[in-house]
Amino acid sequence: DTAVSQTPKYLVTQMGNDKSIKCEQNLGHDTMYWYKQDSKKFLKIMFSYNNKELIINETVPNRFSPKSPDKAHLNLHINSLELGDSAVYFCASSQSIRQGALIDTQYFGPGTRLTVL
């Protein structure tokens, strides 16, 4: 029973298309994240939502829009796909961070490999 799941696992599409990647976690966590792992293998955070509220929004083109319908889901919608968007996208989740508490472990999904042709 997968804790953090992503669909699809692979996504191949043409430049200019709009696509979505879905993420679901069944861990009861309050915080969810999207990371991008580019060709240089860096894992970089894109967005984070806590209780459906956006709390981290790194320098990401506004073609990328996260949507959190509820605490268990954080979807990533990408408009007008470009060649440079090709990467592996990882979803993750963790418990809420409370002041004074140690950082909580982030649990990652298996990744979605996006290829833009």
Next chain:
Amino acid sequence: DQQVKQNSPSLSVQEGRISILNCDYTNSMFDYFLWYKKYPAEGPTFLISISSIKDKNEDGRFTVFLNKSAKHLSLHIVPSQPGDSAVYFCAATPGAGSYQLTFGKGTKLSVIP
């Protein structure tokens, strides 16, 4: 600007020997550090962490050492097993109250039977 650096892209070790993976950081605000392990076609999984108030944390075969003055940490795996073959990511965060992990580029460990 790489705030977390893993300068060795790969490492090969014989089974049963010690594996030492290194990580350097530049941001003095980081005070909590984590190691994640990643197998191909899977997401990273948490391995071990250390707070800046400690210089060592041990969990079974895995030990993380932190040298704050040198802004350096290392992960020791003893004894190394073939199943340890994976990519290991070092990550850092400003700590309590922060949701943001900054990852290194990863080191691919190959444990040779």
